[in-house]
Amino acid sequence: MFKRQLVMIVFMLCAIPMFAQVLKIKGVVYNEYLEPFYNAKITSGSNSAVSDINGNFEIAIKGALPQTIEISAFGHQTEYVDIEREGQKINVILKENLLLDQVVISASRVPERIIESPVTIERFGLTDIRRTSSNSFYDGLANLKGVQSREGSYGFKSINTRGFADFSNSRFVQMVDGMDTAAPALNFSAGNLSGVNELDINNVEVLPGASSALYGANAYNGIMLMNTKNPFDFTGISTVFKTGYTSQDLAGDNLFYDLSARLAYKFSDAFAAKVNFSYFEATEWLANDENSKLIDSNEIVNVIGDFRPLDYDGVNIYGDEFNNSISVQDIGRRFFNVNLPQDARIRRTGFAERDLLVDDKSKNLKFSTSFHYRPFKDESLELILATRLAMGDNLLQGNSSRFSQRNYYIGQSKFEVKGDNFYVRTYYTRNDAGRSYNLDITGALLTARSSAGNTLGSWGVDYLIGLNDNGVDFNNLTADPDILQAAREYADSFTLQPGSPGFNTEFENITSTLITQGGSRIYDRSSYAHIDGNYNFTSLINDWADVQVGGSFRQYNPDSKGTIFNDGTQPITVSEYGVYSQIQKKLLDNRLKLTASLRYDKSQNFDGNYSPRFAVNYALGEDKNHIIRASFQTGFRNPTIQEQYLFNQPGRKINVGTSKANLDRVAIGQDITLNVLGVPTVIDGVISGDDIINNSLLTETVFTDFTYVKSEYEEIKPEEVQTIELGYRSMFGITDTNNINVDINGFYSFHNDFVFFQDIVTPKLGQVYPFGNRQLTPEELADPLIQAGNIVDGVLVWDAFAQYAFTNLGPSGELLVQEFNIVTNSKSRVNSYGASIALSTKIFEGFDLGLNYSYIDFTFDDKDNGFFEPNFNTPKHTVKAQFGNNNLFKNFGFNVNARWLDKYRWVSPFVKGYVDSRTVLDAQLNYRIPSIKSKFKIGGTNLLGKEFQVAPGTGNIGSLYYFSWTIND
Template identity: 65%
Template sequence: MFKKQLAMIVFTLCVMVSYAQVKINGVVYDEYLEPFYNAKITNGKNYALSNEDGEFSITISNKLPQTIIVSSFGYRTETIEITSLDQEVNVILKENLLLDQVVISASRVPERIIESPVTIERFGLNDIRKNTSNSFYDGLTNLKGISSREGSYGFKSINTRGFADFSNSRFVQLVDGMDTAAPALNFSAGNLSGVSELDIKSVEILPGAASALYGANAYNGIMLLNTKSPFDFTGINILLKSGVMSQEAAGNNTFYDVAVRMGYKFSEAFAAKVNFSYFEAEEWHANDSRNREVDTNKLIDGSLNSTPNYDGVNTYGDELFYGLSNFNAFLQSVRPGSPTIPADLLLRRTGYAEKDLLNSYKSKNLKFSGSLHYRPFKDESLEIQLATRLGMGDNLFQGTSRFAQRNYYIGQSKLEVKGDNFYVRGYYTRNDAGNSYDLTRTGIYLTEASTPFGSYINDYFIQRYLNNQTVEASRNYADRNRLQPGTTAFNSAFNKITTTLITEEGGSAIYDKSSYQHLEGNYNFRSLLNDWADVQVGGSFREYNPESKGTIFNDKDEAISVQEYGVYTQVQKKLMDERLKLTASLRYDKSENFKGNVSPRFAVNYSLGQDKDHILRASFQTGFRNPTIQEQYLFLNTGVKTNVGSTADNLRRIQYRNENFFPGFGTVITETTGSDIINNALLTRSVYDTNFINANGSLIKSDYKEIQAEVVKTFELGYRSILRLNNNTNLDIDVNGFYSQHDDFVFFQDVVVPNYGTVIATGQLDADANLALNQGHVREFYLITNSKSQVKSYGFGLGMHTKFFRNYDFGVNYNFIDYSFEDADFGSFEPNFNTPKHTVKVQLGNDKLFKNFGFNINGRWLDSHKWVSPFAKGDVEARTVLDAQLNYRIPSLKSKFKIGGTNIFGKEYLVAPGSGRIGKLYYISWTINN
């Protein structure tokens, strides 16, 4: 009897529940009355997604009236009141104004862009669809104040506000909260291990210092790439792309790009996705033949036949040199009265062109990512994510040298738990250099394999000064045994050199299997404070474990491990009818190799106008950058000098054995330590450079210390508004200006250390040290340390965006940025600003020019500027670049076809001396179900 009653009760409850809920059906359209796919319809904790025909069905309570909310990223949210169970629901979603769109990066809480306490640039789904560039990542360069470092076809990185070369360690890039910095490099490898074009949902970029919330290295700015959730974006999406790259040096070459995304929602509690993408392309060939001029530190036209001191930008093996004036005494003894060889005339041997040292100019990249998502309560109040992503392939990278990256690998794995008010995530990043090698060392050892440098010098001298031959004839004679590219002998030597580690005799191969693990969390107390304010606390911990076998770091005999942590808090409060918003943040970070850094930020926003659509803002913020693991632990003999990182732990590891030969007395053994490099060194130029000595004095003692973190303090003002014009037209305006003060910039200082004796003070050496200099018993180093020069940077930007004639989308922005500094380093320091002073960017498009047919055009002009990097310094010409695309949708095939081109004016341009000139690129793509 009891069982029957229990069954009856359960049946009755089920009937009551089912009767208490009903299904509402409807259709979602865009503003052109086309079916809207994947719009989200919400009622409380219940939600549904519209299908390819815009149709949806959602369960709601039959207790009317009810409210459903229809939304999609990049579109205005619509609220619909349900007053009847048989109500016909038709919803039109209109594209959102840019400044109305919601971001989370500026304050770690959702807020409209217009309300952000600092400058922010955003690239959403609509921007990605309208993108004219070859990929969404390339398209970011069209945003205001954003620049792209295009080191090669495959390697590109984003930066803001200057001070970066291709080693972009002052800018942080996050993918779903994971820092994409490679463990050995401490800067992001761009999109090589990033996000598939099919999986990217939005990009948020904060120009300027952001260390108060994001910690170390958020110095120039930070970029957050957010991917699509498999709960919201389901199905199979495919991208097929191909085209032609055209360059004078490389000719016309075809490239291929394919991507697949699969997302599936198994239930309201469980979903998963996987992404696969692959591209293959011919790299932009680098053939800069200009000569590095030592005295003027400029790139000048030159050739092997015109000067013995030829050091071509993209030739390798000509880096070592010998002063021909050393032959003067011998020349006078053989031919008395002969003209004296100038003291500054150097001889370099003939190097190899870059194309001779690459077994292929092909760039390849394979990316894979996958994630599992679990929502125990079947809503967004709690979600657990397990994700992994990896990238591998072949590429070119330009740092202190040019490097051929072969079979590289970068991988990340993440576990994250997040809820309405918190998140905790941990991830592990690892990389493998594969079969990568250094082109400079490869060239040096190939030349040495044909003829030892000493024999080469003697052969040249005899022909040039005893046999009175020309520079060309003398060089040709010295090169008579040169290994010729393509021959069996050349290939055999090349293979041996590139498979032998740098740490071994005659090798150029890089070994790198470094990793780091990272843990961080954040909690927002707003709900516990009855919405009085957003009060957040958070923290992070990271441990680096570099492993290079001495090829990059000083870890051949002793492993390296570096730990760092940070804690922060932020309070954000709205006052005066929510017109005034105050934001205050404070963070403390500590690395075991450096003193702690405190990073405060304070921002004020004030809203004007009836609709609060005119926002004034002011902020003070700080940033810092810990020196990279390379800058801390580098210990690499380049063949000319030794590069040394100057942390105390690295200096402790350095111990040289010097064999000092004295004619008539034999060899005396001495020792040079890391302490000597700091405490017993002279500025090299004060010993050997006559012009420097005349201007600054001789024998200047180096007083540069162990390396410390860089620090920046920034003041910023801004104005954002949405102006409501006639005919329902809106004009978005964004104006910002900043002023920054930079201290302790990291740079390379050239020092010389006597093998014995003491440098007492500037101009004062004891007898032993004086003897060491006279005998040439010294060691030269490039010490990585902090500049004493204070740098100031400043700039402003103006951006406007509107629509006219209903469907035409138009935007224009202008950016000015510059810097100044007072030299306190005897001319040895020059900031790697590497950014044009003036930049103008224009965009015009119409997604509905005709039915299912649209176009978009992007143009940008960049001013000329100087490029400074360890590899090369030189001027970069101004350039105008025009990108364009036409697109056509076929809804019945769920397909979009796009044909377009980048740099379609066709004038090739250099991003930096030594990189390949960028030519034209034309593409055609087919996107299915996206």
């Protein structure tokens, strides 16, 4: 009997759980476009499930009804659904977070709502990426408030904020998943050529303005973080194929194609991986800027037919800039016994850019993969091993020339460990210039090898022979244009003709030979290694405040074999490190938020820099959705490796970086034996780095206005900026579909020590003195050597030996002075200021409408004798608008973007000039077929058809029309 009762008790205890109510609830999750939402997480108590590729899910619910289940996905608003009866069918639409509820990380290095950011920030989320009317998400960034896009060529585009940038934009940092994408030799990012597959991008955050307090060196104008999709959250196979054509007057209509694929798989809760591939090929926006660099305007100076003025220096003509290593004045004096005017600039004819390109295609292949391991099967700890590489062909406009990048390669590898409150990552970046070459040098060498075989093998000699044969008056070179044209035609008659066997042979030889060996090819296999980390102490101090510390270390290893850097005989390594801390505290019922940051950075070639930042936010209104903010931020930029160690000679001038480490390597020339004042003397004719800094004259004051001003420029040092910023961000409205988002900000910045290029001339002999430094004493005036020097109004400008150097040739006919283009710091003070406003809303229950306006300008106090002009390169006024509806009717949507940019001035060492105002209209129509998980899009950019330049020397950007087919995005 007891045994029977015991068995019954055990049976009842075991059966009790079976009587507890367990229900199976099924449903479907959709996105805002009513497409199936894959991998949404559904939670009920301790049970969870995910939606499948068709959006379907099934989850077990334990206990009595009613209950609530939670449906969530990264970057989307969480939905809660009440379950009231068995068999209830659930249909859920997940919407991307409202603009002001979207989470950003870059502003404070911790997740926070965008409305609570202590500084101005722009975000480009998944919805923005999907609806963009541009050809790619990266192109679509141009529609963000305060963001400028630099389209240097079809493939090379870069992003900047707050002005002061050309295509070598080393003042703006671009990151992918925490990795700086700057190329090791360039020290600036090559846009998205080495960036992110369009299918893998999750969101983009742009932080305008000085950001060095958290991100260190070079976060001067701002920083952009591109965050990719984690394979734990976004799985499956996605593809997109694009094709269409580009239309440009110069290049005509040409097909392009673009293919991308993404494969991500979650093997378990502990391990996931992804692979990305993309490739595009398109005809370049060809350049044919016929303006002259010398007149610094937009007037075409080809006056009549083929006639070309003496000093014509075409922007996209190469080989006309100089005449080997000897001036036309010297040729005239030595071979024709005539003294040409010192300011006579007789320039060669040269070659058009299109003649110097192997082909006119832009190509880019990108591949990336990453492996993700979560040992505890949650986000508390994740290990990531990733690599990405890119290769292809492209055109690049640099500081001193344009370059044809052929078979370039950029690769990055990363290992990262991150948890709830920390991360440590290390990565390695390397690049290979492949067969890239300098167009200026290529044109110059081709011209130099096109001659009648005269003594110098020089176009200049041929030209002067043509002048002499036609009886020119050498004292009045502009007297008869017909004679000048006849002389030019004579010299050009020996020119190698593009496409001819002789031209092709010389072209191949020049572009395959390194610059240091007499060709135009660039060698670059530079690299850098980086490690950084961050720890957040908030959980250890009971959430009293958000306190974090971090640091970074980087070592550059440039390797150019002397074609770019001064590393022909001695290798270069440069290391830098930084440490920072930030505290963020909320007060007054979380209405007041205070943020304070401080960072210290040290580069081996420069003194250390402190970068503080202070910010205050205050939330107004009952819902705390009206935020005012104020901040003081600082930024600095270490000179790039090029600016520190540059050393090459594309023409008469030698480009030199002026870091002390580089100047210590400089030694140009040799001892010279001269007969000075009747006495044979062996003189040190070697120009050292010290001579470049301390014994030089400003070139223009020697050869143009004859005022002979001594250069007072010093060794290069970092740039610095301090910014005061005010802002307001809010949302007005009651419902999600009827609100207005407002973002207003203004700033004022103080800039010091802008880096720029300055022309100087240095004698190989003698000493120069500061003009006006002192009057000479009677005894000094009686000194024969001083008397033999150059004296202006009783003031010694240079001594006898320097006087001899400026007015004579050496024993072998060499010049005794050397022109340099040094990279140094301006003495002028520059201030910039601006304001912007953005409004966005939904109208008519589904139409998205956005409008933003930006104003930005600068002033500067010239203390550089008129030789410095800031490379602001930004329109004062910019207006951008967006209008669209992703669900105009079932499965059909559209979007339109328009941009108007004011006329602005472009300044770079390569060319200066004006860029016309422009209006650009982009639009797209899309249609979705959920049954085959496909989205079709047809669209176009620059639909108004008026071609435009973003800078003098770049190709005119025409229209682009595209069709795309995306599967399972």
